[in-house]
Amino acid sequence: MTQVAEGVYFIEGQDESIPDSHAYVVGRPGSRDLSLIDPGLMGKGNYKIQSIQNMGIDLKAITRIIMTHSHLDHIGCCAEIREQIPWAELWVHDIEAGPLEEGDERTVYGMEMFQNMCMMQYNLKPGAFTFYVDRRLQGGENLDIGGMTWEVLHIPGHSPGSIGLHNRLEKILIPGDVVYADYAIGRFDLHGANGPELKNSLLRLAELEVNILLPGHNRIVKDLPPGYIAETARQWASYLA
Numbered sequence: 001m002t003q004v005a006e007g008v009y010f011i012e013g014q015d016e017s018i019p020d021s022h023a024y025v026v027g028r029p030g031s032r033d034l035s036l037i038d039p040g041l042m043g044k045g046n047y048k049i050q051s052i053q054n055m056g057i058d059l060k061a062i063t064r065i066i067m068t069h070s071h072l073d074h075i076g077c078c079a080e081i082r083e084q085i086p087w088a089e090l091w092v093h094d095i096e097a098g099p100l101e102e103g104d105e106r107t108v109y110g111m112e113m114f115q116n117m118c119m120m121q122y123n124l125k126p127g128a129f130t131f132y133v134d135r136r137l138q139g140g141e142n143l144d145i146g147g148m149t150w151e152v153l154h155i156p157g158h159s160p161g162s163i164g165l166h167n168r169l170e171k172i173l174i175p176g177d178v179v180y181a182d183y184a185i186g187r188f189d190l191h192g193a194n195g196p197e198l199k200n201s202l203l204r205l206a207e208l209e210v211n212i213l214l215p216g217h218n219r220i221v222k223d224l225p226p227g228y229i230a231e232t233a234r235q236w237a238s239y240l241a
Ligand SMILES: [Zn+2]
Pocket: 021, 071, 073, 074, 177, 216, 217
């Protein structure tokens, strides 16, 4: 785990045959109101917790888990993590919160073939990803968390309840799987995905000032060129129509 900026820590995903999402911890260290963004894949809970402790962060200071979206590679180890920080609330966008509470796992797995494979490989029972959601995010909130302000953006298309977190002051964007480094974007063929919505979400993100891009996978970028997201949207526009 490394510090990307004041109050923003990065834990690199440990991909296996299935990718493991990056996790981020946000909040000023002294605030004792830290948020863990996206736990990651099944079996990665101890690795993520260890990484947090190795930075000298007290687990008791983590008060919530915020999901950029509820795909398996992001929520897979949520239960493992919550065993170690059971007091942490779970915050998810409204559209994906309902299915999570009802045990509807179509968005978690994305497609049936993948679901069958994962359930066998990881010995998962139906309903393994049923969670009570403490706060349903809508998009448009300015969250005052950990002594910092993060705006929630609802950016559907990769999944129906994808959110981005934008820190206007520090020009940091945590976009989940909507946009990556190197002009890549999230896939838009899974359950609840939608190409035109993804295009609109990219155009929405293109309006933000972003110097630091902290996506769910692949490289993080600390000196994003101006116009990067607009150019990414342009390159993908014909595929997303
Ligand atoms: Zn992902």
